Amino acid sequence: xxVRNGNVVFRTGVEKKDVLLKDGKIIKIADYIESDxxxxxxxxxxxVFPGLIDMHVHLREPGFERKENIESGARAAVKGGxxxxxxxxxxxxxxxxxVVISYIVNRAKEVGLCKVxxxxxxxxxxxxEELAGIGGMxxxxxxxxxxxxxxxxxxxxxxxxxxxxxGFGLKCLCHCEDKSLVDGGxxxxxxxxxxxxxxxxxxxxxxxxxxxxxxxxxxxxxxxxICHVSTHSGVRLIRDAKRAGIKVTAETCPHYYSVTDEIVRxxxxxxxxxxxxxxxxxxxxILAGLKDGTLDCIVTDHAPHHEDDKNVEYNLAAFGIxxxxxxxxxxxxxxxxxxxxxxxxxxxxMSYNPAQILGLDGGEIAEGKAADLTIxxxxxxxxxxSSKFESKxxxxxxxxxxxxxxxxxxxxxxxxxYQA
Amino acid sequence: MLKRKxxxxxxDTSAEEIDEILTLAAAMKAKLRAGEKKFDDLAGKTCTVxxxxxxxxxxxxxxxxxxxxxxxxxxxxxxxxSVAKGETLVDTGKTLDAQRNDFIVMRHPMGGAPYLLAKTxxxxxxxxxxxxxxxxxxxxxxMLTMREEFGTLRGLKVAILGDIKHSRVAKSNLFGLKKMGAxxxxxxxxTLIPKDVDKLGAKLCVSREEALDGADVVMGLRIQxxxxxxGNFPSLGEYAAFYGVDEKTLGYAKPNAIxxxxxxxxxxxxxxxxxIDHERSRIEEQVLSGVAVRMALMKLLNEYRERxx
Numbered sequence: 271x272x273v274r275n276g277n278v279v280f281r282t283g284v285e286k287k288d289v290l291l292k293d294g295k296i297i298k299i300a301d302y303i304e305s306d307x308x309x310x311x312x313x314x315x316x317x318v319f320p321g322l323i324d325m326h327v328h329l330r331e332p333g334f335e336r337k338e339n340i341e342s343g344a345r346a347a348v349k350g351g352x353x354x355x356x357x358x359x360x361x362x363x364x365x366x367x368x369v370v371i372s373y374i375v376n377r378a379k380e381v382g383l384c385k386v387x388x389x390x391x392x393x394x395x396x397x398x399e400e401l402a403g404i405g406g407m408x409x410x411x412x413x414x415x416x417x418x419x420x421x422x423x424x425x426x427x428x429x430x431x432x433x434x435x436x437g438f439g440l441k442c443l444c445h446c447e448d449k450s451l452v453d454g455g456x457x458x459x460x461x462x463x464x465x466x467x468x469x470x471x472x473x474x475x476x477x478x479x480x481x482x483x484x485x486x487x488x489x490x491x492x493x494x495x496i497c498h499v500s501t502h503s504g505v506r507l508i509r510d511a512k513r514a515g516i517k518v519t520a521e522t523c524p525h526y527y528s529v530t531d532e533i534v535r536x537x538x539x540x541x542x543x544x545x546x547x548x549x550x551x552x553x554x555x556i557l558a559g560l561k562d563g564t565l566d567c568i569v570t571d572h573a574p575h576h577e578d579d580k581n582v583e584y585n586l587a588a589f590g591i592x593x594x595x596x597x598x599x600x601x602x603x604x605x606x607x608x609x610x611x612x613x614x615x616x617x618x619x620m621s622y623n624p625a626q627i628l629g630l631d632g633g634e635i636a637e638g639k640a641a642d643l644t645i646x647x648x649x650x651x652x653x654x655x656s657s658k659f660e661s662k663x664x665x666x667x668x669x670x671x672x673x674x675x676x677x678x679x680x681x682x683x684x685x686x687x688y689q690a
Numbered sequence: 691m692l693k694r695k696x697x698x699x700x701x702d703t704s705a706e707e708i709d710e711i712l713t714l715a716a717a718m719k720a721k722l723r724a725g726e727k728k729f730d731d732l733a734g735k736t737c738t739v740x741x742x743x744x745x746x747x748x749x750x751x752x753x754x755x756x757x758x759x760x761x762x763x764x765x766x767x768x769x770x771x772s773v774a775k776g777e778t779l780v781d782t783g784k785t786l787d788a789q790r791n792d793f794i795v796m797r798h799p800m801g802g803a804p805y806l807l808a809k810t811x812x813x814x815x816x817x818x819x820x821x822x823x824x825x826x827x828x829x830x831x832x833m834l835t836m837r838e839e840f841g842t843l844r845g846l847k848v849a850i851l852g853d854i855k856h857s858r859v860a861k862s863n864l865f866g867l868k869k870m871g872a873x874x875x876x877x878x879x880x881t882l883i884p885k886d887v888d889k890l891g892a893k894l895c896v897s898r899e900e901a902l903d904g905a906d907v908v909m910g911l912r913i914q915x916x917x918x919x920x921g922n923f924p925s926l927g928e929y930a931a932f933y934g935v936d937e938k939t940l941g942y943a944k945p946n947a948i949x950x951x952x953x954x955x956x957x958x959x960x961x962x963x964x965x966i967d968h969e970r971s972r973i974e975e976q977v978l979s980g981v982a983v984r985m986a987l988m989k990l991l992n993e994y995r996e997r998x999x
Contacts, residue, residue, distance in 0.1 A: 461886035467801035467823025470885060537802035581780055585800040
């Protein structure tokens with residue numbers, strides 16, 4: 271296949287090129303490629319991104335298929351421009367052993383849409399008591415380990431987990447949350463919590479664990495990855511650690527760089543997410559952290575839920591936002607259009623860096639790389655309408671938001687898996 | 691004229707609306723004082739009182755208000771209802787609506803719950819307290835009591851002391867009093883102050899003296915033992931010693947200052963018995979204000995319903 275005449279987003283900048291794909295690989299990139307009778311995609315006026323990678327999603331299968339399953343999640347992913355997604359292990363049963371990991375890998379192959387890379391649990395049942403079968407999960411296809419949703423409370427166990435996982439080339443992806451400080455909180459602790467009369471979650475509950483994981487990484491000289499950073503102080507901790515040479519990487523999500531916790535005041539339970547959406551100072555620090563490289567990746571923390579999980583009192587509602595179909599739109603509106611990041615930098619945060627951190631294929635458009643491409647009209651805007659989501663999770667607080675950038679084609683290993 | 695189906699909080703109630711409610715409530719209160727208890731404004735209407743938390747004062751006050759106005763009232767205690775069987779608030783609301791209720795008075799332990807109910811039902815929802823959020827009828831009855839005492843709310847200095855962080859009463863009073871031109875000072879251990887409440891116009895004080903200095907109204911709020919158990923302060927005794935109001939500290943307020951408390955009172959903790967039973971105490975007066983304010987609210991919401999529903 272030839273992707274013709276597109277604005278190709280390289281790491282170094284955007285150039286108009288033809289891209290030849292064969293046997294699932296990028297074979298050739300040139301100003302003009304002679305047709306050999308292959309299928310062609312006319313990408314004139316469109317941008318060709320390296321296939322987007324979301325290293326933090328929840329697919330809910332096995333166990334919570336009412337909220338999402340691997341098929342609906344993968345369908346949503348390719349519509350959102352993602353060619354590769356990494357799913358968190360908080361399923362039922364928890365993905366804490368090779369059997370569940372193999373199930374996810376096989377089910378994703380049957381679905382055959384995007385690449386699904388499972389993340390195994392750090393501890394059995396995400397209970398924070400004993401290490402999960404890390405080696406076995408790696409062999410079955412796990413690309414990292416995480417107890418996402420909870421912090422491994424016991425510091426010694428976390429220390430051992432990082433050290434042991436290093437031997438298998440697996441990183442710990444750390445959900446940072448001191449539960450004793452959260453104490454039933456549901457939104458950011460601040461003016462909006464006070465106005466709404468909802469219990470607040472302080473920044474310190476997140477920062478304390480970020481600081482602990484950094485200390486462990488330094489002590490062990492072991493890489494560690496911090497999940498969904500939401501606080502300005504967390505950004506500073508990570509920036510300082512990076513400057514000191516500590517092997518820490520970090521991610522944030524669209525809802526942390528685009529809006530503030532004022533949106534919780536309507537009691538829309540779709541605004542309820544963990545960690546909570548915070549204040550302007552945090553949003554600005556997240557934007558600065560994305561710009562200066564403190565924050566390596568943009569993930570969605572795609573957390574689909576059934577309507578029944580959200581159509582309840584705010585305190586009782588499930589945490590999470592269904593975000594995989596709006597992530598690129600947020601990036602192009604709130605980062606590219608706002609002048610925070612270039613298209614190449616967006617591709618770095620949403621493809622190259624996740625691939626580097628987890629050792630995945632793809633991540634850039636270069637000869638020899640996997641033929642994973644996301645072809646986008648970056649100038650076309652769209653209005654969020656969750657009733658049209660492919661995901662079973664319609665839980666977004668962003669209905670009616672005008673975003674920018676419409677995915678026209680998503681190619682995985684050279685095959686068109688989504689076409690607008 | 692109230693321009694709302696529901697009374698959920700004072701956050702979005704205008705000064706004009708508050709004034710209208712208080713003016714009608716004052717007239718109602720005068721009639722109640724004169725022994726008049728039979729009105730027909732809500733004849734043929736149904737009011738369900740749905741309480742997910744314990745209460746004597748607020749629940750009976752709403753019930754009496756509805757009955758005095760001629761409505762049929764039904765009482766639901768969550769512990770003995772389908773809620774105990776796991777029914778969601780939305781489904782409970784749909785059921786109450788299907789029974790053609792005109793008013794639902796709800797108390798709920800979670801902030802924002804009345805907003806969910808109001809969105810679900812055609813009935814008018816009156817928030818009788820939602821978690822740490824609001825308790826609008828309590829603030830209105832407090833304001834009525836103050837206005838009757840001083841003639842106006844404008845320029846009054848109201849000192850609020852006690853567990854402000856978890857108090858929906860403090861918040862509704864803050865919203866209402868600021869709109870009516872009063873000044874609000876607060877004093878409590880910092881562990882019992884809501885974050886950024888100063889940004890809503892409250893003046894945070896560092897001592898009882900500062901908070902009470904020149905105050906027209908001294909409002910105590912209940913200190914619950916569970917707050918001590920959660921580590922917000924060391925003991926009720928230490929609270930009383932450093933943060934409680936006794937007759938001596940009451941002396942920092944104006945000589946004609948009044949004492950209010952939403953109840954139930956913890957004697958000897960937030961206020962001493964000497965203060966509670968002081969001749970300047972209006973704690974019992976608040977009770978009658980409560981019935982009058984709730985009658986006024988239901989009458990005005992009913993007029994809105996007649997016009998719009």
